[in-house]
Amino acid sequence: MxxxxxxxxxxxxxxxxxxxxxxxxxxxxxxxxxxxxxxxxxxxxxxxxxxxxxxxxxxxxxxxxxxxxxxxxxxxxxxxSLYPAGSSGFASAVEQWCDKGLFQAAVIAIFGTLGDQVDPAFVKDREALSGQPFNIPAMKAMVPFALSQIRAHIALLADHLADGRRFLEGDAPGLADAAAYYNFWFIFNFCPVLVDSLMENDGVDDWYGRVTEIGHGARxxxxxxxxxxxxxxxxxxxxxxxxxxxxxxxxxxxxxxxxxxxxxxxxxxxxxxxxxxxxxxxxxxxxxxxxxxxxxxxxxxxxxx
Ligand SMILES: N[C@@H](CCC(=O)N[C@@H](CS)C(=O)NCC(=O)O)C(=O)O
CATH class of the missing domain: 3.40.30.110 (Glutaredoxin)
Incomplete structure (x- = not known):
């Protein structure tokens, strides 16, 4: 327990x-x-x-x-361990990277793609949350740019996985994997239509599958x-x-x-x-x-x- x-x-x-x-x-x-x-x-x-x-x-x-x-x-x-390579620095750096730049690009790609389907009450709430307009038409216009940024983030992951490692820190998964994974999970769950335009046969696709298989523990x-x-x-x-x-x-x-x-x-x-x-x-x-x-x-x- x-x-x-x-x-x-x-x-x-x-x-x-x-x-x-x-x-x-x-x-x-x-x-x-x-x-x-x-x-x-x-x-x-x-x-x-x-x-x-x-x-x-x-x-x-x-x-x-x-x-x-x-x-x-x-x-x-x-x-x-959430830090399978023995220390927390790498995972914390991946969090800093993915919780900010990658997350922002994911938000634009998702809500720009969903466009008019987004609930106005959600838009109003997120404007109060951020103190800024949650401007769906502007996001729509930025989708190609956001996708180009996400592809560039994916290329960083592909480079890191290019030596054939199973997870970001080696053979065992860790917090770094969870942090790098969740934005793609977010995009693919909300906008399955974007999977094909983002996923290539570059090792990130297989890594994504391996992280999905980890599951959620006993919920x-x-x-x-x-x-x-x-x-x-x-x-x-x-x-x-x-x-x-x-x-x-x-x-x-x-x-x-x-x-x-x-x-x-x-x-x-x-x-x-x-x-x-x-x-x-x-x-x-x-x-x-x-x-x-x-x-x-x-x-x-x-x-x-
Ligand atoms: N830095 C925070 C960010 C959390 C965050 O932005 N969460 C989103 C949901 S995934 C949120 O709270 N959105 C507004 C809300 O749910 O009220 C963290 O790592 O926990």
Whole structure:
């Protein structure tokens, strides 16, 4: 019993990154289905305002952002490593690459191709999320450019796989594979019509098939109410604050993503590592939660005591 709860939705590409990680490590986990657009009344009380997906919950510990979730899975659970070559740097670099440039090109290719089929409520929600127009006609015009960018990303992967390795770090799959994989999964699931124009017989096609075969580990389904009850009945794991963050320790701080979905979360800083920060939050009807964020891509500031 791992206690892993993933707040997700089936079509979420960043959740697919995590689902493949569960598969690599052979983990059992419970999926809580969350809405694709706001409001998210069963998620926001747990995070304190963070609305993005996925969010991992283990007891009263809430982990925001897939990059942090991957690290936490490796820290907590044995079994096959998410870093099969022995260290995390390569996988983190692949995440930085694929979560930004490749993801943006994938979004344009998908929503530009879907065009008028995109639900106006989704468009409105994503405009609020990004603070920018989600301009489908402009995306439509950019599809050829986006596809050319995706082909160039695929060429990088093909070069890396050219020595015949089965996965990005060698014989065994890792987080790097999950990170490189999920954008293609996103594109092919939403727009199967694009498969032929993107996939060539260059090794990436076979690698994609191998990653698909990994699967998602042992998935169970949980209701949001069950997940909230688990949080209510649990205590957060102990944390410590780095000496470098001593001035913020025990203070009220505000943490927010810097790219999109920048809704701030306020709480008391009770933990920090070189890659993460942890806030304690007291939530009516739930009790004490520890909400964890990565440092990369997040702003942390004093909120006044
Ligand atoms: N950096 C974040 C990005 C997560 C992200 O953009 N998730 C998408 C879904 S795959 C999202 O939250 N979209 C808005 C929403 O679902 O409310 C991560 O790695 O978890």
């Amino acid at each position: 791992t206690g892993i709860i993933l707040h997700e939705y089936g079509s979420s590409p960043f959740s697919e990154k995590m689902r493949i990680c569960f598969g690599i490590k052979g983990l059992a986990w419970s999926a809580v289905d969350q809405p694709v657009i706001m409001p998210k009344p069963d998620l926001v009380p747990l995070t304190g305002g963070y609305r993005r997906i996925p969010v991992m919950q283990i007891g009263a510990d809430i982990y925001c952002d897939s990059a942090l979730i991957g690290r936490e899975l490796e820290r907590r659970f044995g079994g096959p 169970a389904v949980m209701t949001p109410a069950e997940a909230i009850a688990i949080a209510r009945d649990a205590e957060p794991a102990p944390t410590t604050v780095l000496p470098a963050d001593a001035e913020l320790a025990g203070r009220r701080v505000r943490v927010a993503a810097t790219d999109y979905g920048c809704d701030p979360v306020e709480g008391i800083l009770i933990g920090s590592t070189r890659s993460s920060v942890t806030l304690r939050r007291e939530v009516d009807g739930i009790g004490t939660l520890a909400v964890h964020f990565p440092r990369l891509g997040f702003r942390i500031e004093r909120a006044g005591d």
